[in-house]
Amino acid sequence: MIEVRNLTKHYGDKKAVNDISFTVNDGEILGFLGPNGAGKSTTMNMLTGYISSTSGQALINGVDILEDPIRAKSYIGYLPEIPPLYVDMTVHSYLNFVFDLKKCKLPRRSHLKDVLTLCKIADVENRIIKNLSKGYKQRVGLAQALIGNPPVLILDEPTVGLDPKQMVEIRTLIKRLGKNHTVILSSHILSEIQAVCDRVIIINHGVVAADDTASNLSDKVTTDHRIMARIDGPRAEILQAIRGLDGIKYIRADMEREPGVYEYEIEAEPGIDIRRDINRVAREHEWDILTLRTMEMTLEDIFLKITMGENIQLNQENKKGDGK
C-alpha cells in the first residue's frame, strides 16, 4: 500500500509538485496521467527515495521513505523513465547484479528464470545490453524492477519504445502483476491507462487535477444531458419547438451537415434526459431525426479538458465531494 500525504517538491522557486495526496491500495493499479513536465516523474522519484520531498510524507507499506529508506526501498521495484542499465554487461550478469544489490533471498536460479520468462527476454539472456533494441532494453528494465518480487511496483512509462504487439504484452503482464502487487504506472498513452488501470490520477502543474476511476472520471465530465441531434426539418421551427420543451437550457444550430439538415447542440438541465421529448416533438412535426447521440467523452477528451485550464474547477468539485 502506498500513502502519499501533502507531498511537495520545490526546485528553487519552481514548485514541481505541490501538495499531492493520494492512496493506492493493495492490488490496485493506479494510472498517473499528465502532460510533460506536470510532475509525474518527480512524484515517482520522491516515492522511490531517489530525491527527497520538500515537505510531506510518502509511506510505502507504512514505512516512511525518508525515515527508513532502506526498508521502504526494499518493498519497491522501480522502473525509471530511462532504465538504469549497465550497457556493458550481459542481461544475465546485470540481473544477477540487481539480485545481489537488492539482497534478494529467493532461490537465485529459479527466480531469475521466472523473471526472464515473464518479461520474455530469455532469448537475449547472454547478449550485451548495449546491443539490444529499445524494446528489449525496456523489458530488461522491467525485469530489473521485478527482481525480488517487491510488493510495490512503480513504473515510469513502461511501454515507451515498444512496438504495438509488445505494448499489448507488457500491458497484459502489468495487469497480471496488478493482481498481487500495488502498481503505479505513468503514461502518456490514454488508451493504455484506460485498459490497465483501476484508478486514474491526472496531474497538472504539480497538483492533482483529478483522482477517480476511469469510468467515474468520464461520468464526471460527461454530461448525459448534452445531446447532439441531426434533424431534417425547417431550422427556425425546430429551434422554437425544442426551446419550448421542459428543462431545456440551451439549443444551438450547428453547421448544415447535409442539404437542409442541421446539427443541433442541445443542453438540458443536469439529470434530465430529453431524448424522448425530442423524439416526440419530431414525430408531431413529422421531422426525421437522422442522428441523436449524447456527447460522451473519452479519457482523451477529459485529459485535454482537465489539462487545458479546467482543472481548477474540477479539483474544487473533487474537494467538495470529499468533504461530503
Add this chain to the structure above:
Amino acid sequence: MGAIYRREIGAFFSSSIAYIFLAVFYIFSGLFFSLDNVAAGSTNLSGVFSTLFFISIFLIPLLTMRLFSEEKKQRTEQGLLTAPVSLTGIVLGKYFAALTMYVIAVSIIWIYGFILSIYGTVAWLTLVANYLAALLVGGAFIAIGLFVSSLTENQVAAAVGGIVCLGMIFLIDIVASFVKTGWLQSFLYDLSFYTRYYEFTCGIFNLSSVLFYISTAVLFNFFTVRVFEKRRWS
C-alpha cells in the same frame, strides 16, 4: 556493498581500464626498478617507492574517473539510489573496488624484492613498511579521486580534476619549501602527503602518518556520501 564491489571489479576487467592501468603502472615501476636497482646494483627499493608516488598521481584518477561520473551519465545511479542499500555502502563498494585494483598493481614490488633477494640481502621489514605506506597513500588518493568523480558526469573532467587535485597535494611541499614563516611552513609540511610518505621510504614508521592517510580516506569518502545526500535534498 558486496554487489557493487563485485560489479565494479568486473567492469574494470571487462573494459580496458584495468589493463591500461596495470600495464602503465608496471611499465613505469619496472623502468625505475631496472634503473635504480638492477642497473645500479642496489637492493634499496626506496627509489622505486618514491617514484610510485608520482605514478599514483597520474594513474589513480584513471582508476576512479568513471566510477561515479559514468553512473550519472548513463542514469544508472538512479538504480543504485533507489535500491535498498545505504549511500555509504554504494561509495565504499566502489572505493574498495578501486583499492583492490591498486593493491594488485602495487603488489608487483614483492616480485622486485624477490628478484633482488637472489642477488643480495633485502631489508624486508623496510619493504613491508614501504608497501604499507604505498597502500595508505593510494587509499587516500583513491578517496579523493572518487570524490572528484562524484562531482561531474564527464569521465575526462573527472580524470583531469583528479590529477589536478593530487598534483596540488604534491605542490604543498614545494610551496612549503618557499615559505619562510616558521609556523606556516611546519603546518604545510604537516599537511604534506609526500613528506610523510618520504619518511616511510627512509624506513621510519610513523603512526601519526598512518592515521593521517586513513583519516584523509575516511574524510573524502564521507564527502562523496554528502555529495549524493546533498543532490537528493536540493
